[in-house]
Amino acid sequence: ARNRIGNHVGTKDFGLDFCYRGWAVKLYWQNFIEDITGVGFRNAMDGIWGISIGQPNQWKLNYEFIHTYTYYVPFEERLALDDYFNNSVYRSGWTYKGYVLGTPLITSPVLLADTLIGRKLTNNRVIAHHAAASYTIGRLSLIVQYIYSRNYGNSEVISTLTSPMIQHNIALQAYITEIFPGLSLKTMIAYDKGELLGNRWGFNLSLSYRVEKLF
Template sequence: MMKSHTFLRFATMGLLAILVSPKLQAEGQTKDSLLYEVNTRTVLGTGNWAPFLTAANAYDRHSITANNLSVWGILKKPLRQKPFVDYGFGAEVDLNLSPDEQRLFPGELYAEAKVWRFALTAGMKRAVYGNQDPLLSSGGILWSTNARPMPRLSIESMGYIPVPLTTKLIEVKGGLIHGWFSDETVTANTLLHYKYAGIRLGGRWPVRVNYTLHHAVQWAGDSPVYGSLPFTWANYKRVLLGRSGDSNSPDTEKFNTLGNHIISKNLGLELSFPSVIMEMYWQNIYEDRPVHYMYKTYNWEDGLFGFTLRFPHQKALSRFVAEFVSTTDQSGPWHDLDGVIYGGQDGYYTNGVYPNGWTYYGMTLGNPWLTSPRYNANYEQGEVGLKNNRIRLYHVAGQGTIKGVSYKAELAYSENYGITWGPIVRKDQFSWLLDTAMPCPFLPNTDMTAGFAGDLGRQYGNNLAIMAGLRWHGALTW
């Protein structure tokens, strides 16, 4: 297993060296840009935690402690759309300081190359997967923006690609990703397999429908309970196709699928009018032999249901989102009953072979309202699994600009019922956030940010905080 890891890491380093070569840049095309930022944000609050919305869906950039300072710097060259061949790279360094913790880590570090409408990426790059609103969503059911990106090798389409001979009425997209869980997991050296394929119908029509199937797997590694879970090409094929493990696999993976499989089906409807664009979306989740039995849809009640309203001609309110998330059904209370029920007690984001579950550096990879283990009282002592994965969430958010001041506002009410197999103890929570930004009148290329946020309830307690910061930014163009 270590030999395979060594090979892949050397391959990644070699690819990074190739990708940053400026020879890949197409000459005579649109101008290139190098973007840079330096940001600071201070949170001063009362309570046991920083208000939930100050740290959720921020790629783990901010501390969850009540009083903290965040400093981060960004350097990035984006891929351009027009050149047939192009290259890009990005780096971000994040610093968190608080009385309870000090953290310094790379928020991003990647290089990428583009050929036609496909991108090859190596490293840690932020991305939004799923049809949820990319700016204001509470978080996708499989992927959100809650955890920092993990190291990966990926090949993906750059958005939808029209199918030839369909007058652009049919478009498709897809991607294949191999990643590393590089945090200190109980099962060390865990790998990620992720792929997705989607279709969109409608082209430039005012009504469009999209459907995407996402398939993610935690697999391989070294378990203190089950021993070595080897990375081999035979096992990779089993993971790719959703097949059971061989005779050397843990018992649960001999009868189930090899690895911790999570599947999400995304369905969306887009309606375009002169004054408003409406997008409705639904996401479901499957964790029991997902490839074989997902068509049975035992847990159809669970998932993310939402809509976005975009107002292209309004500034005061340019975007509005409303969502409902439910994860309380989990295919019912019975698991694999007499070969009749192929599901039940799904235990979203948890797994026996991979005790850290669907998390990265203690932050939930999926919807963050399924509480990240970093909120566990004994997280530092090894309590690294989710303790709250049965929830109902009602979430609304909006953003816009009023008299030169841009804002983002969020309101959320959550019902929290604990872990799948634990006692049902309901804990309600109300959370809110208002974040604003405006140009600094006495510093060029600088924005001032300010806001306040709070929690009220039993899940995260009663927390209140004010936020203030600065953002200095610019671009070099050639």
């Protein structure tokens, strides 16, 4: 890709909302702009394609298709790949302390055991499916999320990743508001399984208290 010095980024965001008798449907497409291919539509497949349907404040279903793997033919008339979130000038690309400033499916260097902070991103070619469902009843809200991804490394011929690497991620979240006046509880349990990040569990528990009047 022909990156300009400084490498500006952006996105094209299109959406369609439809509401009828308590039902809400949304279709959306977000397309990356990081080099000259993103200015037009030569990388039109790349980005996020999504649909959500539900009844506000009750339940919601959401599906997203994430794609960053488009081949394109630049002015030199040779087949090439976009190199998202990397930069030809700044070695660490679009990261902060080893974490990518954007979608978590572009793997942050700090999460890969064989990659050091400040190194080039080695996994920015991804094809993934994300599904989520939420349900609210009274003060309780539940959210379940699942991601299946195929990870192909980066645009260089030599990569530290074996292509493709399959990864599964699942998370369950629960929110309870007003356990006591002003006090809310949030908890989440998550599981990762696959060749990219390995197998690991995570758990989070937090309490928050809302103060309405200080004086």
